[in-house]
């Protein structure tokens with residue numbers, strides 16, 4: 591155990607890319623749990639594209655992080671001192687109230703105790719068997735209602751959410767084309783995840799390559815990027831296409847409002863259904879998703895990668911991997927050792 595707490599505080603709202611003086615790492619005392627509370631030691635911190643949204647004061651799906659507050663983030667932590675019988679010391683929990691710091695106080699209603707009866711690593715509950723997997727599960731299966739033989743296109747296809755969407759689409763008997771930012775990631779999609787095609791959007795002509803890969807058009811687009819990929823897809827959608835709007839990462843660091851896609855008129859002409867969602871919309875159904883995803887992981891039907899970076903002090907450098915595309919799978923920061 592450390593002898594102090596470290597906390598990342600939001601000092602300024604980033605303009606464009608996050609800069610190192612937008613947040614400050616400060617030191618404070620480790621808090622003492624009162625009656626009904628427990629002390630959580632942060633083990634894994636989830637680093638997500640939405641961190642950039644929460645740092646801004648744009649219109650968003652929950653309040654932005656206030657200036658001078660601890661940066662928000664999902665964590666998996668260990669209860670190391672407890673004054674509540676339902677939070678036993680030594681148990682591992684997920685929490686959304688702790689954020690970017692070493693220690694925090696929690697109450698039972700602020701955490702979920704993680705099941706330890708399955709042979710899944712803790713990091714699975716931050717990736718394929720956690721919110722990442724749930725995002726793919728509901729955003730793809732519930733929103734687009736895929737049918738066998740349909741053509742599905744997914745962006746950030748080698749990333750945490752996108753890679754699971756593609757595998758779910760294969761399980762449903764769809765043809766799957768993924769877009770990602772390197773030849774190595776394309777190879778992984780084709781060879782390991784059995785995608786039918788993979789396009790490097792950084793080197794190719796996205797529209798021409800999509801036309802070749804999807805000669806009959808696109809039935810379903812799972813959008814993680816917005817921007818030029820969305821525009822190319824819109825040109826090629828079929829009648830009654832469905833578009834699940836999961837994320838818009840190509841715009842998160844933009845200084846100017848993103849220009850609208852030129853091909854947006856095709857939503858009308860092709861009677862396409864476009865639906866945005868936030869994974870928490872499906873919170874009541876998370877237990878079903880956890881059950882299905884855990885089984886599929888254990889049966890080898892869903893594969894996933896985690897990209898584990900180390901040290902709370904490296905949070906900002908690690909977060910940047912999501913915007914450069916250096917992350918290989920769900921980006922997780924190891925804040926302390928599971929066994930430590």
Ligand SMILES: NC(=O)c1ccc[n+]([C@@H]2O[C@H](COP(=O)([O-])OP(=O)(O)OC[C@H]3O[C@@H](n4cnc5c(N)ncnc54)[C@H](OP(=O)(O)O)[C@@H]3O)[C@@H](O)[C@H]2O)c1
Nearest residue numbers: 639746749750751770771814836837838839840868869915
């Ligand atoms: N709606 C929800 O509830 C929900 C929940 C979770 C995540 N999301 C969204 O899902 C998307 C993926 O998140 P994730 O956690 O799975 O992250 P991820 O895909 O593991 O990592 C982000 C990836 O985005 C790609 N990228 C970065 N900048 C880009 C740009 N300008 N244009 C195109 N691609 C770019 C990079 O991959 P390449 O190498 O392929 O460029 C990077 O690896 C994000 O848009 C996120 O906001 C939404």
